[in-house]
Amino acid sequence: MSPNAPGNAGAHALHIEDLVKTYPTGVEALGGVSLEIRPGELFGLLGPNGAGKSTLIHCTTGLAQPTSGTIEVFGHDATGNYAEARQAVGLAPQEPNLDWFLTVEETLDYHAGYFGMPKRERRERTRELLETFSLTEKREERTRTLSGGMKRRLILARAMMHRPRLLILDEPTAGVDVELRLELWHYVQRINEEGTTILLTTHYLEEAEQLCSRIAFITGGAIVAEGTSTEVSERFGVSSLEDAYLALVGRKELSRSHIELEAEVEA
Amino acid sequence: MSTAQIRFATLWRREVNRFMKIKKQTLGGPLLETFLYITVFGAALGSRIKELHGIEYILFVIPGLIMMAWATNAFTNNSSSILQQKFQGAIQDQLSSPASPTELLLALSLGGFVRGLMVATITFVVSVVLVGLPVDHVLVLIPALFLVGFFFSQLGVLIGVRAEQFDDVAFAQTFVLQPLIFLGGVFYSASLLPQPWETLTRFNPIFYMISLVRYGFVGYSEISIPLALLALAFATAVLFAINLRLFSAGYKLRA
Numbered sequence: 001m002s003p004n005a006p007g008n009a010g011a012h013a014l015h016i017e018d019l020v021k022t023y024p025t026g027v028e029a030l031g032g033v034s035l036e037i038r039p040g041e042l043f044g045l046l047g048p049n050g051a052g053k054s055t056l057i058h059c060t061t062g063l064a065q066p067t068s069g070t071i072e073v074f075g076h077d078a079t080g081n082y083a084e085a086r087q088a089v090g091l092a093p094q095e096p097n098l099d100w101f102l103t104v105e106e107t108l109d110y111h112a113g114y115f116g117m118p119k120r121e122r123r124e125r126t127r128e129l130l131e132t133f134s135l136t137e138k139r140e141e142r143t144r145t146l147s148g149g150m151k152r153r154l155i156l157a158r159a160m161m162h163r164p165r166l167l168i169l170d171e172p173t174a175g176v177d178v179e180l181r182l183e184l185w186h187y188v189q190r191i192n193e194e195g196t197t198i199l200l201t202t203h204y205l206e207e208a209e210q211l212c213s214r215i216a217f218i219t220g221g222a223i224v225a226e227g228t229s230t231e232v233s234e235r236f237g238v239s240s241l242e243d244a245y246l247a248l249v250g251r252k253e254l255s256r257s258h259i260e261l262e263a264e265v266e267a
Numbered sequence: 268m269s270t271a272q273i274r275f276a277t278l279w280r281r282e283v284n285r286f287m288k289i290k291k292q293t294l295g296g297p298l299l300e301t302f303l304y305i306t307v308f309g310a311a312l313g314s315r316i317k318e319l320h321g322i323e324y325i326l327f328v329i330p331g332l333i334m335m336a337w338a339t340n341a342f343t344n345n346s347s348s349i350l351q352q353k354f355q356g357a358i359q360d361q362l363s364s365p366a367s368p369t370e371l372l373l374a375l376s377l378g379g380f381v382r383g384l385m386v387a388t389i390t391f392v393v394s395v396v397l398v399g400l401p402v403d404h405v406l407v408l409i410p411a412l413f414l415v416g417f418f419f420s421q422l423g424v425l426i427g428v429r430a431e432q433f434d435d436v437a438f439a440q441t442f443v444l445q446p447l448i449f450l451g452g453v454f455y456s457a458s459l460l461p462q463p464w465e466t467l468t469r470f471n472p473i474f475y476m477i478s479l480v481r482y483g484f485v486g487y488s489e490i491s492i493p494l495a496l497l498a499l500a501f502a503t504a505v506l507f508a509i510n511l512r513l514f515s516a517g518y519k520l521r522a
Contacts, residue, residue, distance in 0.1 A: 023522065055522075061363040064522035083365035091363055097356030101285045113277025114364035116270025158360070 011075030013039045013166050013197035014060065019069035021055050029055040031221040032069070042188070042198045044212035046205065048249050052221040053201045054094060057170050061091045073166060087115060090164030094171045096151045098143040104154055105130070105139040108161050115162035129157040132187065152176050156184065166197045173204060185211060209241045217248050224248065275370050278361060282378025286344055293344065297386045301336045305329060305394070308454050319456050322485050326401070329394045330484040331453030331477045336390055337383035337416045338476070342423040342444060344379035346436045349427030353520070362521060368514035376420040383416045400484060407492055408483025414499045415476050421506040428510070428519055447473045458489055475499065
């Protein structure tokens with residue numbers, strides 16, 4: 001199937017219903033999550049560490065097996081009809097998971113091969129993404145010799161390689177410099193405008209606020225708020241997404257407005 | 268090529284590329300080891316033991332060494348490759364692709380199979396040139412060697428999937444595989460052993476594999492060839508079915 005095959009007409013880019021994931025250790029990472037992302041959206045999934053963001057992503061991409069519930073990617077069941085569902089998804093994981101034996105160029109070429117892309121198309125796409133992510137000069141280097149920032153660039157390029165319709169970015173800017181972060185956001189906005197749906201997790205709330213058309217807060221394996229950043233803030237009775245987040249994690253005392261108020265009182 | 272063919276070819280290419288990038292270790296080392304065995308057990312010991320069952324000692328030993336080379340390389344390659352990829356997290360790129368469990372299992376299996384085939388082929392060619400190794404029963408030899416290679420490829424996959432640390436792979440290789448191979452009659456004939464060792468040898472599955480390969484090369488056997496071939500084919504199929512079940516369930520691969 002072509003990466004750009006339509007799937008079911010009118011289907012959501014991602015439709016998750018009552019998703020439960022309990023690990024063999026007995027830890028329930030997701031306790032009945034339901035979520036819908038519309039085609040073309042840039043959707044932010046925010047929450048503290050251990051909230052269930054990565055587990056949700058892993059269940060969507062086949063790296064974890066749901067205990068119960070359904071996941072559909074553009075109408076394709078991600079467990080029953082996994083080939084079509086996975087073909088439509090590109091994943092840039094939080095932890096660098098590059099193959100140490102491969103060069104930068106091979107990493108992109110092999111990934112595209114795993115998704116069935118013909119040789120000539122792979123070659124052209126590799127050249128294009130090496131250029132886009134400023135990796136051309138590094139193309140013959142083994143991945144283990146790359147700096148942290150270069151590894152992050154390569155992971156992003158790899159996720160884009162097979163032209164996914166749904167791009168999942170799991171904390172893509174964690175530990176990267178300002179230059180790459182800005183480059184990345186420009187690129188993400190561009191491909192989103194071109195039609196790629198994006199699911200983004202990040203700890204940079206101001207970026208999520210600026211980039212994402214809708215946001216969901218997840219904590220303790222459950223979605224607790226969903227909507228535009230204004231709607232989510234109103235839900236918590238505060239004026240910014242950052243304050244809403246601090247209310248979510250029970251740390252209102254860290255709020256800038258709270259600190260400013262205290263400073264004024266002391267003065 | 269269809270997308271499925273491209274996918275499978277790429278998965279397989281990755282496995283071959285991995286061992287070719289470190290060929291001093293993955294091909295050079297095993298070849299040197301095999302030729303040292305031939306030198307020590309064939310040339311040195313062979314000057315004292317002229318013949319076994321009417322066969323020149325060096326020719327008696329080499330079939331077992333060829334089988335051993337294929338088996339250990341297939342096993343080591345696959346168990347190491349899978350564990351390394353699990354350790355690095357790189358296997359996630361393949362697991363999140365549209366590849367089916369069967370495609371993944373076959374591609375991972377064939378990496379080690381090809382490495383074993385390469386070492387065994389070079390050993391065979393050198394043995395033909397240097398000591399005139401014959402091939403008496405090619406119709407037994409080819410299926411026997413291919414089944415042995417595929418069996419140990421599957422075993423390597425199984426151990427690699429189950430392993431959580433490099434020690435687990437080393438343990439299986441050093442304390443299970445090597446003793447079974449060495450005590451399976453590579454360097455001697457089981458019928459010449461005193462009791463109870465002769466009987467015990469017959470409980471060792473590797474003994475039947477060595478006997479099959481030896482029969483294929485030099486025409487000597489202490490076992491029923493059709494029965495051994497059938498048993499080996501059955502054992503390989505069972506191992507493949509177990510691995511396929513593990514891959515389908517995502518055992519120790521998917522969280």
